[in-house]
Every structure is written in C-alpha cells, then in structure tokens.
Amino acid sequence: MANWVKIDIENHPDKIKLKQIHAKEYPQLKEKLISLQKDWKDQAYADSLKTLIKEIDQTFIMQKEIMTSLATFDSYQDGITPILSESKSDEITTNINNLSVHLHRILDALKLTTSDQQISMIENMQLLSRTNFILLGFIIVLGFLLTIRLSSQIIKPVNSLHNLVNKVSKGELDNDSIKITNDEIGEMVGDVQKMVEGLKTTATFANEIGKGNLESEFAPLSEKDVLGNALITMRDNLVKVAKEDKQRNWSNEGYAAFGEILRNHYDSTNEMLDTFLIKLVKYVQANQGWLYIVNDEDENDPYLELKSVYAFDRKKFQTKRIGKGEGLAGQAWIEGDLIYLTDVPDSYVTITSGLGDSNPKAILIVPIKVNDTINGIMEFASFNEFQSYQVEFIQKLSETLASSLSTMKINERTKILLEESQKQRNQMHEQEEELRQNLEELQATQEEMKRKQENTDLFIQQLKAHELELMKENEILKSKV
Numbered sequence: 001m002a003n004w005v006k007i008d009i010e011n012h013p014d015k016i017k018l019k020q021i022h023a024k025e026y027p028q029l030k031e032k033l034i035s036l037q038k039d040w041k042d043q044a045y046a047d048s049l050k051t052l053i054k055e056i057d058q059t060f061i062m063q064k065e066i067m068t069s070l071a072t073f074d075s076y077q078d079g080i081t082p083i084l085s086e087s088k089s090d091e092i093t094t095n096i097n098n099l100s101v102h103l104h105r106i107l108d109a110l111k112l113t114t115s116d117q118q119i120s121m122i123e124n125m126q127l128l129s130r131t132n133f134i135l136l137g138f139i140i141v142l143g144f145l146l147t148i149r150l151s152s153q154i155i156k157p158v159n160s161l162h163n164l165v166n167k168v169s170k171g172e173l174d175n176d177s178i179k180i181t182n183d184e185i186g187e188m189v190g191d192v193q194k195m196v197e198g199l200k201t202t203a204t205f206a207n208e209i210g211k212g213n214l215e216s217e218f219a220p221l222s223e224k225d226v227l228g229n230a231l232i233t234m235r236d237n238l239v240k241v242a243k244e245d246k247q248r249n250w251s252n253e254g255y256a257a258f259g260e261i262l263r264n265h266y267d268s269t270n271e272m273l274d275t276f277l278i279k280l281v282k283y284v285q286a287n288q289g290w291l292y293i294v295n296d297e298d299e300n301d302p303y304l305e306l307k308s309v310y311a312f313d314r315k316k317f318q319t320k321r322i323g324k325g326e327g328l329a330g331q332a333w334i335e336g337d338l339i340y341l342t343d344v345p346d347s348y349v350t351i352t353s354g355l356g357d358s359n360p361k362a363i364l365i366v367p368i369k370v371n372d373t374i375n376g377i378m379e380f381a382s383f384n385e386f387q388s389y390q391v392e393f394i395q396k397l398s399e400t401l402a403s404s405l406s407t408m409k410i411n412e413r414t415k416i417l418l419e420e421s422q423k424q425r426n427q428m429h430e431q432e433e434e435l436r437q438n439l440e441e442l443q444a445t446q447e448e449m450k451r452k453q454e455n456t457d458l459f460i461q462q463l464k465a466h467e468l469e470l471m472k473e474n475e476i477l478k479s480k481v
Contacts, residue, residue, distance in 0.1 A: 022060060022064065026056075026060065030053060030056075034053070048102075052102055055102075059096060195221075198221040198225075198228075201218070202218075202221075202227055202228055202231060205218040205228075205231055205235075206231055209231065209234065209235050209238065214235055214238055214239045214242065216235070218231065218232060218235075220232065247387075247389040250389075250393075251389065251392075251393045251396075254283055254393055254397070255393075255396075255397070255400075257279070257283075258276065258279065258280070258397055258400070258401075259400065261275055261276055261279060262276070262400065262401065262404045269293075269307075269405075269408055269412070270307055270308070272404075272408075273291055273293070273307050273308040274308045274310075276291075276308075276401065277289050277290075277291045277308045277309075277310050277378075278310050280378075280394070280397070281310045281380065284380065284382075284386065284390050284393070284394065285382070285384065286364075286380040286381065286382040286386075287311070287360065287381055287382050287383055288309075288310065288311040288349070288360070288380065288381040288382075289308075289309070289310040289311075289378070289379065289380050289381075290306065290308070290309055290310075290329075290377075290378070290379040290380075291306075291307050291308040291309075291376065291377075291378050291379075292304035292305060292306055292307065292322060292329060292376050292377040292378075292379075293305050293307045293368075293375065293376040293405070294333075294374060294375055294376055295321075302324070303321045303322060303323050303324075304321065304322040304323075304329060304330065304333060304376070304377055305320075305321055306320040306321070306322075307376075322377075328341075328348075328363070328365050328379075329365055329377045329379055332365045332366075332367055332377055333367065333374060333377055336367055336369060336372065336374060337367065338364065338365060338366045338367065338391070338395065339363075339364075339365040340362070340363070340364050340365075340386065340391065341362065341363040341364075342361065342362050342385055344359055344360055344361065344362070344363050344381075346359055348363065349363070349381055358383070360381035360382055360383060361382065361383050361384060361385060362381070362382050362384065362385045362386055363379070363380070363381055364379070364380045364382075364386050364391065364394065365377060365378070365379045365380075366378045366379075366380075366391075366394050366395055366398050367398065368398045368401050368402045368405065369398070369399070369402050370399050370402035370403050370406065373402070373406070374402075375401075375402045375405045375406060375409075376401075376402070376405065378394070378398060378401075380394075
C-alpha cells in the first residue's frame with residue numbers, strides 16, 4: 001500500500017498486483033477459508049476466523065479508499081490527498097501486522113489440534129491391526145476346517161458340472177444326469193441343464209427355419225435371450241422378405257399381363273378399356289369397378305365420361321358424365337391424387353351379391369395420369385381393404401394406361417385428320433375434274449363461237465361483194481337510161 005501512495009505511475013506493477021489481489025485472489029481465498037471453517041468442530045476457532053475475516057474486509061475497504069482517491073496522476077498533485085492517504089496507509093500497515101499475528105495464532109492452534117488427532121488415529125490403527133491379525137488367523141483355521149468338511153460334497157458335483165459345460169462348449173447337447181443337491185452347486189447344475197434344454201429347443205427352431213418352415217413357433221428363454229431373439233428376428237425378416245418377394249412377383253406378373261393387354265390390337269378404345277377393367281378388378285380382388293375418360297372435345301366444358309363398368313362378371317351399361325369437383329371422382333380429377341376410403345358412407349354405393357345388397361368396406365379412386373396430365377379416373381369398390389402394394393400397383397398401372405390412352409387418342413386424332421385430309425383431297429379432285437370439264441366445254445364453246453364468227457365475217461364479206469355488184473349494175477342501168 002505504501003508504494004501506491006508514493007508512486008504516481010498508474011500502470012506500475014505493484015499497483016496492478018494490488019488490483020488483482022482485490023479483484024480475484026482475496027475473494028477466492030476468502031471463499032476457501034469460509035468453506036474450511038464449516039468442517040471445524042471447535043467453534044472457538046471458527047469464531048476467531050470469522051472475526052479475522054471481518055477485520056481483513058475492513059482493511060481492504062480502507063485500501064480501496066486510498067486506491068480510489070489516488071487513482072490518477074492528477075490526484076497525486078493535490079498536496080492534501082497524498083498526505084491523508086499516507087496516514088491511512090500507516091494505519092493499514094499496523095492493522096495488517098496485527099492480523100498476521102492473529103492468523104498465526106489460529107494456525108498454531110490448528111496444528112496442535114491436528115497433531116493430537118494424528119496421535120489418536122495412529123493408536124486406533126494399531127488396535128485395528130491387532131484385531132485384524134486375530135480375525136485373519138481365526139478365518140484361516142475356520143476355512144481349513146470347512147475345506148476338509150465340504151471338499152467331498154463340492155468337488156464331485158463341480159467335476160460333473162465341468163464335464164457337462166465342456167460338452168456344451170463343443171456343441172454337444174447331451175443332457176447327462178447329474179444329482180442335484182439342495183445348495184448353490186445344485187442350483188448351478190439345474191441352471192446348466194435348463195440351458196442345455198433351451199439350446200436344444202433353439203436348435204430345433206433353427207432347423208425348422210433352415211427347412212423353410214417360417215411358421216414355426218418359438219419362445220425365447222427370456223427377454224435377454226440373445227440367440228433366441230436373434231433367431232426370431234431372422235425368422236421375421238425371412239417372412240418379411242418372402243412376403244415382399246411374393247408381392248413383387250405379383251406386381252411384375254400383373255405389369256406383364258396388362259402390358260400385353262395394352263399392346264394387343266382392338267377394334268375400338270372401348271373394347272380395350274372393357275378388357276383392361278375386367279382383368280384389373282379381378283386381379284386386385286375387388287368387387288366393382290368404374291373407368292372414366294376425360295372428354296375435352298368442348299374445351300369450355302370438359303367432363304368425365306363413363307366408358308366401362310364391371311360388377312360380378314357381368315357388364316352394366318350406363319350413361320353417365322361427371323363434372324370437375326362432382327363427387328369423389330370429380331374431386332380426384334381436380335386434386336390429381338388418389339382417394340382411399342375405408343369408412344364408406346351408406347348411400348355412396350352398394351354391391352349386389354347372392355346374399356343381397358351390402359356396402360363395400362373400401363373405395364379406391366385413382367387418377368389415370370402421366371406427366372401431370374389426367375386422362376381419366378378409375379374407381380374400385382371392395383369388401384376387403386386394399387393393401388399398400390395393391391394401391392401402388394394400381395397407381396403405376398394407371399400411368400401405363402394413361403400413356404396408352406394418350407397414344408391411342410393421338411392415333412385416333414391422326415386417323416380422323418387423315419380421313420378428313422383424304423376427303424378434302426377427293427373433293428378437290430372432283431372439283432378439279434368438274435373445273436376441267438367446264439374448261440373443255442368453255443373451250444368448245446369458244447371454238448364454236450369463233451367458227452360462227454368466221455362464218456359471219458364470210459357472210460358479211462359476201463354481202464359486201466354482192467352489194468358492190470348491185471351498185472355496179474345500178475350504175476350501168478343509170479348510164480343506159
């Protein structure tokens with residue numbers, strides 16, 4: 001503190017160090033002392049430490065006052081402030097010396113107390129060592145006696161158990177008969193025999209899976225039966241793979257069959273759609289089916305036109321048109337996505353069978369679209385819910401049908417254009433022939449008129465010649481008179 005009063009340099013190392021003591025080192029040391037004080041059993045020492053800490057806090061407050069009053073170089077130029085600060089500094093030095101003496105007294109008392117505790121601890125450890133030595137000798141004698149008494153009852157079962165475990169480690173599951181005693185060894189033998197039986201059951205289950213019997217039942221030995229649970233997981237995965245293969249084969253066979261239908265030649269589009277719908281309803285095991293095609297001949301009034309209906313192997317011819325947003329089919333047309341209902345309203349549709357009229361359990365409506373262009377709608381009703389792989393199959397098949405319909409539509413339009421073009425060519429040929437005939441008649445008429453004109457000109461020339469002759473004769477007659 002004396003250096004702070006005498007040195008007017010703001011960033012002097014002693015000043016920086018004192019600031020660190022106030023800001024960090026003393027608060028940490030104070031916290032440690034308070035923490036240690038809580039573990040002291042002697043309340044007098046604890047109270048002395050509390051008093052010491054309070055006095056140190058007061059001393060630090062006085063130091064803080066000096067540090068604040070002499071914080072800048074200008075504060076040292078004031079003659080009164082350094083003098084007052086030096087007086088306080090002397091008082092602080094005296095307090096620190098007194099605090100140091102007080103602290104050393106506490107430390108000496110604590111050292112004395114610690115020394116007494118160490119002596120007591122050493123005596124207790126010596127007593128404990130002698131007690132442990134006596135107990136160790138007693139345990140050795142008792143263990144020796146117990147070993148002699150129980151060796152005959154333990155060695156033989158343990159050897160038998162060892163032989164059994166050795167066979168199991170080699171994969172032999174012969175359950176040798178071992179006498180089970182009413183002790184821990186007997187419990188171990190029983191557990192090993194249960195393990196052997198469980199392994200036999202697990203091996204039988206594995207053999208059934210190897211034979212392809214994926215419906216074989218098996219219960220694991222426990223929730224933590226690693227091998228049993230692994231076999232069950234393998235069986236379930238094989239069942240899943242077999243199911244997926246079956247569904248994949250079903251889909252591939254369907255794609256091939258319906259691809260053949262679309263490649264065949266038909267007299268009309270309606271004939272192809274009838275064949276396609278009947279086959280598809282049966283293939284997905286539905287009960288009824290409807291197929292609508294977008295009729296956009298009038299661009300201002302497009303609608304869905306019912307082209308094919310199937311129900312129970314007989315064709316029901318109906319005339320029906322559906323506008324955009326009308327019913328579920330019209331809604332699917334607008335949204336461009338499938339609609340699948342499993343809670344079918346009673347008034348939506350009924351399926352007639354030998355047992356009467358019944359409501360379907362599921363309705364599936366799939367747009368026939370390709371490249372976001374909807375060419376139609378397919379709708380199916382069934383007593384059974386449609387499986388996800390069936391819905392996916394119908395969706396992909398609808399894309400193929402949409403492509404075929406687009407191609408057929410283009411071909412039909414091309415055919416119509418060709419017929420119209422041929423008709424126009426025939427009309428033009430007829431008109432050309434008629435024009436040719438008219439030209440020939442006009443040419444004949446012109447030739448006839450030319451011939452008549454020539455005759456007329458010849459007749460006029462003859463008349464003129466005759467007129468000249470008459471005039472000459474008239475002149476001769478006049479001259480004679």
